[in-house]
Amino acid sequence: MKLQTAIDRLTLEEAVAKARLLDGQTDIIEMGTSLVKDYGNEAIRQFRQAVQKSTLLVDEKTIDEGAYEFRQGFENGADILTVMGAASKATLATCYEVAQTYHKTMMIDLMEVSAEKLQQIADFDDAIYCLHHSTDRKDVMNPSDTVAEFHQQLPHIKRLAIAGGIDLAGAKALAEQGLTEIVIVGSKIMKAADITAAVQSFKEVL
Amino acid sequence: MKLQTAIDRLTLEEAVAKARLLDGQTDIIEMGTSLVKDYGNEAIRQFRQAVQKSTLLVDEKTIDEGAYEFRQGFENGADILTVMGAASKATLATCYEVAQTYHKTMMIDLMEVSAEKLQQIADFDDAIYCLHHSTDRKDVMNPSDTVAEFHQQLPHIKRLAIAGGIDLAGAKALAEQGLTEIVIVGSKIMKAADITAAVQSFKEVL
Incomplete structure (x- = not known):
């Protein structure tokens, strides 16, 4: 199982310093949506320079103008880009076509996607489907229950990721379950006193 | 009825020059999502400097982290920010709370929002509800039919906008219908040989 560490809501200078620190420590470094919205493509280029060993995911959250945004994201250096499952x-x-052309990867963010919509968009073979609990919601999810339920509904989807308040216990349960490809962790690592030690703890349970 | 002109998919320098040219000519200048994603807050600040007479809308397309994105957008100079109706x-x-605090405006982009979801989010009194046809879709909408249908379903929603391939004939029909507050035009103005003349033609029919 892979660990994706999300960097968000920092100045670009601070964010790039964190990316440099975590390069090679975590499987995937996520440049969060706040950095996309605050700094644009310049942030992707600076992250690409800092991230040489890990995979670079840019949380673009595309919801329209798919070809334009995906081309810009890959041209500026992303390995994986996100699109909203709520998009048309x-x-x-x-987006999938652009990702295939660039030999790169599309991740579908399933936040607020209905069961009906999910059925319509479940046929992108190489895409990673990301179960995502909105940070604006106050309720809490149980990650392995969420994965189990999803897998029961759509067993043919091979590539699964999960994000939203995942702690060490949640990550351990996901590792034991063995259905998830990528566990995405944000504040539980980035707000730790020692972030490289926190990454190490997650890597050990995964 | 107000005319909103969308500036998109240009270099920042070109986009700001267009904004300066259209300032005071169109009621609302839209800084499109491509400029948010390509250049970040720097683009909002440059647009704010260029746009002194028109209202400045930034098509932020927020789908999560509402407070963060809306604060950044308003702090950097936007008068109106967009949020996806597909958000939680x-x-x-x-987002609505932040807009109210700043005495600014939230526009809800209804792209890909189901009838059921729409009912759940129809109670933001001062928000502008934007009927939006995805640019990635190949089918065409009839704007005044779309507005009539929406108004019949949700007659209590006062503030309506519409976007997606609207031409002069479509704008004229909307003006005659009298239910729409804002007509959003992109390529029909921005791809014209003389964009100020194109704005003038739209202003005349509205």
């Missing part, structure tokens, strides 16, 4: 099927299809 | 109710509520 046409947007998802165009 | 909690995200919409937090």
Whole structure:
């Protein structure tokens, strides 16, 4: 199982310093949406320079203009880009096509996607489907229950990721379950006193 | 009826020059999502400097982290920010709260929002509800039919906008119908040989 560490809501200078520190420590470094929105493509280019060993995911959260945003994201250095499952099927299809052309990866963020919509967008073979609990919601999810339920509904989806308040116990339960490819951790690592030690703890349980 | 002109997919320098040219000509200048994603807050600040007479809308397309994105958008100079109707109710509520605090405006982009979800998010009194046809979709909408249908479903929603391939004939029909507050035009103005003349033609029919 892979660990994705999300860097968010920092100045670009601080964020790039963290990315440099975590390069090679975590499997995937996520440049969070706040950095996309605050700094644009310049942030992707600086992250690409800092991230040489880990995979670089940019949490673009595309919801329209799929071809434009995905081309910009890959041209500026991303390995994986996110698109919202709530986007139109046409947007998802165009993002997938661009990702395939660049030999890169599309991750579908399933936040607020209905069961009905999910059925319509479940056919992107190489895409990673990310179960995502909105940070604005006050309720808490149990990650392994969420994965189990999803897997029961759509057993043919091979590549699964999960994000949203995941702690060490949650990560351990996901590792034991063995259905998830990527566990995404944000504040539980980035707000730790020693972030490299926190990454190490997560790597050990995964 | 107000005219909102969308500036998109240009270099920042070109986009700001267009904004300066259109300032005071169109009621609302939209800084499109491509400029948010390509250049971040720096683009909002440059647009704010260029736009002194028109209202400045930034098509932020927030779908999570509502408070953070809306604060950044307003602090950097936007008058109106967009949030996706497909976001969680909690995200919409937090964006609305921030907009109210700043005495600014929230526009809800209804792209890909189901009838059921729409009912759940129809209670933001001062928000502008934007009927939006994804640019990635190949099918075409009839704007005044779309507005009539929406108004019949949700007659209590006072503030309506519409976007997606609207031409002069479509704008004229909307003006005659009298239900829409804002007509959003992109390529039909921005791809014209003379964009100020194109704005003038739209202003005349509205």
